[in-house]
Structure formats: structure tokens, C-alpha cells
Amino acid sequence: MDKIGRNDICSCGSGQKYKKCCLAKDDLSASRRREEEHAIQTALSWLEERYPEEVGAVVHYDFMDEPDEERTEAIDDLSPRLEKAVSVNIGEWLLADAELDINGKDVKAHNLILGKGGPPLTAHGRNWLQELANRxxxxxxxxxxxxxxxxxxxxxxxxxxxxxxxxxxxxxxxxxxxxxxxxxxxxxxxxxxxxxxxxxxxxxxxxxxxxxxxxxxxxxxxxxxxxxxxxxxxxxxxxxxxxxxxKPLPELVDASTGDKLFLTTDHYRVTDWQEFERILSEQDDVDGDRDEGWNRFVELEDGRCRSSASMVQKGSDSLEVFCRTPRLADEAREWLGNIARDTIRYKIREVVDPRSEKAQESAKPLPEPDIPKHVQRQIIHQYLAKHYETWIEIPLGALKGKSPREAVKDKKLRPAVVELLKSIDQLEARRIEQTGGEPFDVTFLWERLGLKR
CATH class of the missing domain: 2.40.50 (OB fold (Dihydrolipoamide Acetyltransferase, E2P))
Structure with a gap:
């Protein structure tokens, strides 16, 4: 978030300039926050200096719950952001809740800090640490x-x-x-x-x-x-x-074959483009040309077609054949070997997991749609209105096969209905964060089901 300027309109909604509204209050809060942070760091440094073994033990056994080797490695591999979060949470827990084993007795860390012989603290700093311990x-x-x-x-x-x-x-x-x-x-x-x-x-x-x-x-x-x-x-x-x-990545499966999805590209050297083009033009299950590339397709029972292999020229003498799975690539390689004969030479295969970073990095960004954003939002709102109009009558697996209207009458299922409504609210809020505009208001669902937000 950008820092607000002194002459900007205050974000509190008063309509006044920031310097005449909340600036003084925010400056005081920032000053106090710095004082609180100083008190926290002073107290933690004092604890670690005087009771290093006791602090290490209580963090290892009580906060971390005595992690095994695998868990310890996971802690070491945390991102800088999460590593900082763990450090902050451990620090506050030490000051507010931890009990150190001092000569066989459990002693609250905050009693050591705020008691006789503790570190020098300002009045506000002491009050803040005491408040942490109280809450x-x-x-x-x-x-x-x-x-x-x-x-x-x-x-x-x-x-x-x-x-x-x-x-x-x-x-x-x-x-x-x-x-x-x-x-x-x-x-x-x-x-x-x-x-x-x-x-x-x-x-x-x-x-x-x-x-x-x-x-x-x-x-x-x-x-x-x-x-x-x-x-x-x-x-x-x-x-x-x-x-x-x-968390394991979701397993992706090719809908046509049931095989695991692994993006497979076979690389060929073309020795005679003219003959290769002629051969492909004679195939009933191939569309395309050298400029646009070729697609080998399979006709489905409903009359639709699905691509089984895509072929694109790369350079003056190279051909790439792309398939969704290694099995489809094997079939394409055998098929090409039978029809193309000596016009091409197989070189190497490249297989990429579509869930991998490599696949994500090489993916082309989606083009911006031609439809104006306000029209897109209007279409989405119309779709959601139609969808949620009948939602309360639809049997749902999360409600043991009952519709929300039926489930809300069951005391055991009513909390699940509430959770579904809350999840819809959350999804809408997250969608708006990404796309902008106004969230779709599902208040009417709560009202129709007789529930309070």
C-alpha cells in the first residue's frame, strides 16, 4: 500500500486532509509501536543471554513439539517470509506463554523479565509485555x-x-x-x-x-x-x-486416454520437406500445412474431433511433434515411421510435467479478451445470478445429497450450509481482489435459507 501524503485526503473517510485528521494519531501509534518493538527485542535478548539452554529447550520441545529430522529439514527450507513469521511467533510466545525449566522448576518467562533483576524497560514497554502475558x-x-x-x-x-x-x-x-x-x-x-x-x-x-x-x-x-x-x-x-x-501437486490426467499428463515433444530432422508435405496431404486424419503446422486428429463418437499430435516446423530442417502423453507420442512416432519413411529422422524426446516450474515459465500469457472489462463483469454477474437462483434447490455432496433448503432444516447439517455460504462469500471476495469491480452479493441466499450472517 502506498504511503499517504500529508496533503492527501485521509483514508478514514472524514474528507479532511491527512495532516489535519489522523496524522498526529498515526505518528503517536508508530512511536508507541517502535517502543513496543524495542521492549520485545530487549526482553528476548535478555532471556537468550541469561538462559540460552533453557530458551532453546522450551522452543524445541514445547513450541516446535520436538521435531523429527524430516520436520527439522522442512523448517530449515522455509521461505524467508515464513521463516520471519516463525521467528516473530516464537518470540511473542516466549514472552507471553513459555515456561522455562530453571533448576527443576517451571518459571514463566515473563515473570523473569518483569521481576526483580529483569532488563531495563520503559513504562510503556513494561505495560506492553504485561499486556501480552495477560491476553x-x-x-x-x-x-x-x-x-x-x-x-x-x-x-x-x-x-x-x-x-x-x-x-x-x-x-x-x-x-x-x-x-x-x-x-x-x-x-x-x-x-x-x-x-x-x-x-x-x-x-x-x-x-x-x-x-x-x-x-x-x-x-x-x-x-x-x-x-x-x-x-x-x-x-x-x-x-x-x-x-x-x-502438499502433493494434483495429478493431471488426459481425458481421452486416462494416462497421466506429461507434455511430450519429439524432435525430428527433415531430409525432404517436399515429399514430407505431399505424404501428410494424403492423410485423411491430418489437417494443416507447413506454414501453420499440422494436426493429426481422432474423430469422436459425437462427431467432434480431438487432436492426437501437433507437428510444427522449427528451423530449416527440424520438425517438432507435440503430444499430451508419452503413449500418444509413441503412437505418433510409429505412425510417422510408417508413412514418412526416409523423409525424416528421429533425434530426441523431451518430456515435461505440466505442473513443473519449467512448464509454468514456458506457458504463454493469455491474451486480453476483446470484451471491455465492465461488460465482462456484467456477464459474470448475470451468470452468477442465474446460478445461485437455483443453488438452494440443488442436492450437494457436501450436504450428504441434500439441497441447502433441505439441509438447513436438519440441525446436524445446518452448520455445513453456513460453511458453504461463507465459502461463497470468500470466493467472491478473492475474485474481486484479482479482477476488480463489485462482488456478487449473496445476502439473498442467507435470507432465503433463514440464516443470519
Whole structure:
């Protein structure tokens, strides 16, 4: 996001210039944030200097949950962005929740820092560290986003708590309604803010995390300290799993053969172009010419045709034959050997996984459509309106074969209907981030199903 100028209109919506509106408040917040960051770094440096072994042990065993060799390698291979996120989250966890083993006794790290003999801190710095220790980590759902201003978050672990308004500008640029993440909310001046450590999760992961938290808390007697430990540990575990797991790429299959899709290019040397062109022109299942290239096709039962091989001249004496799978390439090579005889010579084969970086890099960008963007958006809105008009009557696998209208009457399936509606909201918000325009409003679906957002 570009930095707002002093004479620009303030982003808060007041209509005033920034210097006469929120500049002083933002400067004060920035100054306090620097003071808070200094307190955090001072406290962490002090801890690591005086208790290096204890800090290393508690991070390894409690935060990282004693990772095996494979998991340790995954941690080492994290991107710089995720590596920084892990570092920030570990640091805040040390200051707010960690217990160090000091001479056989578990001692809260923040008690060591804020107690007698702790590091020198400003009054505001001490208050900030104390506030971090007072506020538990929890799982939150975004209920509302006001760009450039803040968020309204609902505590998923404590649904009886009312949603909270958060003063947070940066996150409003990328968060959308129903996004989920772990965070610590801290009271600052006259409102809540996010402390700094964030544990973002896909919604499905967050719901699994919430389910495990509830399951574990059901077996406890309501000890606040134990509840906090359980909730914090599970959120950290699920977040670490989500960033460390290696997700297999989806397997792509050729629709016509059922074979795995591997883009296969055979390279040939052409010794007699004139004869080769004549031979191809006599084939009933080949279209094209030397300038545009040739396609060998297969006629389907419904009368349509599907390409089985594409042939393109490359240079004065080279031919490339492209097929979607190695088996199709083998068939094309045998076919060419039978009809072209001595006019071509096979040289080498190149096989590329379409999911690979090489395939992505070589892919040509899609051309901009001729239809104006406002017309494209209008067409999309018309399509979505038609689609969602009948959506509530369509049986869905996610609802055990029932339609949303039927499922909403079932107490066990009603939460699944709500989740589907939330996923639609999220998809629309993400689509608009990429394409611009206005999101398609599905409020009418909630209303027709008798549900509250």
C-alpha cells in the first residue's frame, strides 16, 4: 500500500486532509509501536543471554513439539517470509506463554523479565509485555473488513463473547470476510489491536483446529491456565503443520486416454520437406500445412474431433511433434515411421510435467479478451445470478445429497450450509481482489435459507 501524503485526503473517510485528521494519531501509534518493538527485542535478548539452554529447550520441545529430522529439514527450507513469521511467533510466545525449566522448576518467562533483576524497560514497554502475558492466544474469524481502518473479529473458541472491533490498517488490504487465523488481541489506548504474532490458516484447517480445541477442553474442569495452554498449543501445532506440510501437486490426467499428463515433444530432422508435405496431404486424419503446422486428429463418437499430435516446423530442417502423453507420442512416432519413411529422422524426446516450474515459465500469457472489462463483469454477474437462483434447490455432496433448503432444516447439517455460504462469500471476495469491480452479493441466499450472517 502506498504511503499517504500529508496533503492527501485521509483514508478514514472524514474528507479532511491527512495532516489535519489522523496524522498526529498515526505518528503517536508508530512511536508507541517502535517502543513496543524495542521492549520485545530487549526482553528476548535478555532471556537468550541469561538462559540460552533453557530458551532453546522450551522452543524445541514445547513450541516446535520436538521435531523429527524430516520436520527439522522442512523448517530449515522455509521461505524467508515464513521463516520471519516463525521467528516473530516464537518470540511473542516466549514472552507471553513459555515456561522455562530453571533448576527443576517451571518459571514463566515473563515473570523473569518483569521481576526483580529483569532488563531495563520503559513504562510503556513494561505495560506492553504485561499486556501480552495477560491476553491469551485464540482463534478468530473475520466478520467485517473496513479498508484502511480495521476489522471486526469473532472469537471462535469463545462464541459467547461478542465480536470485537480491531484497530488494524495493514491487514485490511488482504483479509476478507470469514478468513480465519490465530492471534492475540491486546488493549491499546481506546481499542483492541493485534499484538503482532499471527497464525493464518485455511478455513478448513481452522475448523479442524477448533474441533480439537473443543474436544480437549471438554475433558478439563475449566482451569483458565490449563485452558489457555491447551488452546495455545493446538493453534501453534495446526499452524506449523499447515506451513510445513508438503502438499502433493494434483495429478493431471488426459481425458481421452486416462494416462497421466506429461507434455511430450519429439524432435525430428527433415531430409525432404517436399515429399514430407505431399505424404501428410494424403492423410485423411491430418489437417494443416507447413506454414501453420499440422494436426493429426481422432474423430469422436459425437462427431467432434480431438487432436492426437501437433507437428510444427522449427528451423530449416527440424520438425517438432507435440503430444499430451508419452503413449500418444509413441503412437505418433510409429505412425510417422510408417508413412514418412526416409523423409525424416528421429533425434530426441523431451518430456515435461505440466505442473513443473519449467512448464509454468514456458506457458504463454493469455491474451486480453476483446470484451471491455465492465461488460465482462456484467456477464459474470448475470451468470452468477442465474446460478445461485437455483443453488438452494440443488442436492450437494457436501450436504450428504441434500439441497441447502433441505439441509438447513436438519440441525446436524445446518452448520455445513453456513460453511458453504461463507465459502461463497470468500470466493467472491478473492475474485474481486484479482479482477476488480463489485462482488456478487449473496445476502439473498442467507435470507432465503433463514440464516443470519
Amino acid at each position: 491469551p492466544l485464540s482463534l478468530y474469524e473475520v466478520r467485517e473488513v473496513t479498508k484502511g481502518k480495521g476489522l471486526i473479529l469473532a472469537d471462535m473458541v469463545r462464541p459467547d463473547h461478542p465480536p470485537v472491533e480491531i484497530r488494524e490498517k495493514a491487514a485490511t488490504n488482504f483479509l476478507t470476510v470469514w478468513d480465519t487465523f490465530g492471534a492475540r488481541l491486546v488493549w491499546q489506548d481506546d481499542s483492541f489491536v493485534m499484538s503482532g504474532a499471527v497464525y493464518p490458516m485455511e478455513r478448513e484447517t481452522a475448523l479442524d483446529c477448533l474441533s480439537e480445541i473443543k474436544s480437549e477442553l471438554e475433558h478439563e474442569e475449566g482451569d483458565p491456565a490449563l485452558d489457555r495452554y491447551i488452546t495455545t498449543s493446538i493453534i501453534i501445532d495446526y499452524w506449523l503443520d499447515s506451513i510445513l506440510e508438503t
